[in-house]
Amino acid sequence: MKHNHISKPGYTTLQTVGLTILRVMIGWHFLYEGLIKFSTPGWSAKSYLMASVGPFSPLFKSLAASETMLQITDVMNMWGLVLIGLGLFLGFCSRISAFSGLLLLTFYYLSYPPFADFAMTGFVDGNYWIVNRNLIEMGALFVLMIFPSGHLTGLDRLLCFRKRNHGKEPVQN
């Protein structure tokens, strides 16, 4: 293969397919969540933040209490979800996207930590203790961070090529 060097660390085809599917699925989920928020009239994280439970709830509640902070939170949340979603979906800046997704999910996780002490008052499907769906998705994003696939099956591949191309070969006139 001509482009062996960019295939490092050298996944097998099946591994590449597997990682790509995982990446696209999580990208799909983020993007859809983000677009839903854009499409819901008057959507705001306020009620979600206000109902936060656990040791970090004062922080989340204080975000909801301030108009400015709430606006910033809402905008970052909506755009964050959409951009991370697109990034993962298309394999664009996939490492940074995976990391940002991990960060965002950490906030979701901490605002409603699934510990037995905090009675969940909201509508939660399923039963969780410490490990919940957010944490599992965080784990998956962590895997995608250390086993990136964007440079193989994503726009990063084109970006890598251009970067390398640009660095190695001087512009010819």
Next chain:
Amino acid sequence: MKLQRRDFIKGLVAVPVLGYFAIGAKGNILKQVDKKTIDYYKRLKIDRLEAPLEKLTPPTGTKGKRIRIGLVGCGWRGQALLQKFGYFHTDVIEQHTKNGKPSTWLLNQMAQEDLNVEVTGICDVFDVHTQRGVDISRHNIYPGNKHEPKTAEVFQSYRDMVKSDNIDAIMIATPDHTHAPMAIAAAAAGKHVYLEKPMAQSIEAAIALRDTIKQSNVVFQVGHQNRQQMSYKVGRELFQKGLLGDVTQVETFTNRNTVDGAWIRDDVRDHKLGNESNINWKEFLHDAPWVEFDRKRFFSWQRYSEYGTSVTGNDFAHWFDCVNQVLDLGIPESVMALGGQYYYKTHGDMPDVLNAIFSYPERKLSMTYDATLKNGNFRQSRILGSEATLDLDSAIRMYKDRYSEKFGDVKLTGEEPLYYYEPNTDIDAISTATSRTYFKGGYGPTFIDGKILDVTFLHVKEWIDAIRGEGKPSCDIDKGFEESVTFNLANLAYVHKKPVRWDRVNEKAIIG
């Protein structure tokens, strides 16, 4: 190096999936958003209720002069009223201070808005309570209060207090039989009046008081602090928006199952200290028929129809005022009541089982009141409409009716409320069962303007603000009149074992 076709294709491998996503997502998002926004809330105009957006009125204490208060009746309720101005007995302060540090409760009291009031007069027929009042008047806990502590003047009778030039306003927290006469004397002397519920022990007294207040310029508030409870304001808005449909039944309840709850209080708190030498018995009896000194009559006066107003005046009056806030019921056309005193036979003539029906033909509805002093299962008031049922206490739960037309297409099981209002006011922090009922009933804290505040404080504040010319009392003489006539009709029906009609034109109860 050139970009290879293979690179290009592999790099864009997810794009077709994104294409599929783009085509499919739009429709799905719209479907999901539709479901999520619960559009029936919008359709019913309850997506954004106005009541919970109410703002606190700005403090008036900083402007104008201090208002000088005289308190008649310095028992537990009178003392609780003085606390709303920041005046506490040293006992209470000590009890809530550990190692020089105030408890959370005391800190909360200290953080209350200062209504800028001073206690200049105390009147009680029980010396022990008089002395407590005097102590209280000297101890203001507000950190911002820079006034020199003054000792309130002691008045042997309210008749002397109303004549005092050193008093602007009088609060009355005495046995029921003295409510109207004291309020009349105070208003006639030009003093503003805060009168504990129930407003009057008889229909005649209610009429006399109403006429006096209407002719005066004083600010008058009846102590139904539930007027400040947000849930009832929300309930009113739901009703006024027509969400309940045709209201046909209103249910109110008293469920108590303790000796104290049955108003037998001979030896509670400091009552043990009372005897013939430190109680002004004649002043207590007021216009009631003469009997020899009796501790039971004095400390458990609620149970004696000479001084009290039965379970109806003591408890139903509250619940009635709550549903009256929501529905503007007013006075019923006729009332029936049956029951008896079967258990607590040692004190007075108060029934411990009572059922009353109040008929409102013009409103096409009936209200019932079921009371027992031998069962402690809390039942909240309930308003039954053709479209929905409203359960009402410090929280609100509105359930759609099984055969509702308005909510026909709303997919909910019968157990799931259509509308739910319960701000977290830390009810769980309350320890005893009775106080739980008290708080559940809405007498305790409420949630307004992002704050958790005591409803009695808000009610007293409303009165003080109105005295300073800001706003109006919410439980004015007309509301008090409706309350007093309504429960007194039930008492007449119970005593006479006959239906009682209200002659609205002549303002008379017609028995039988």
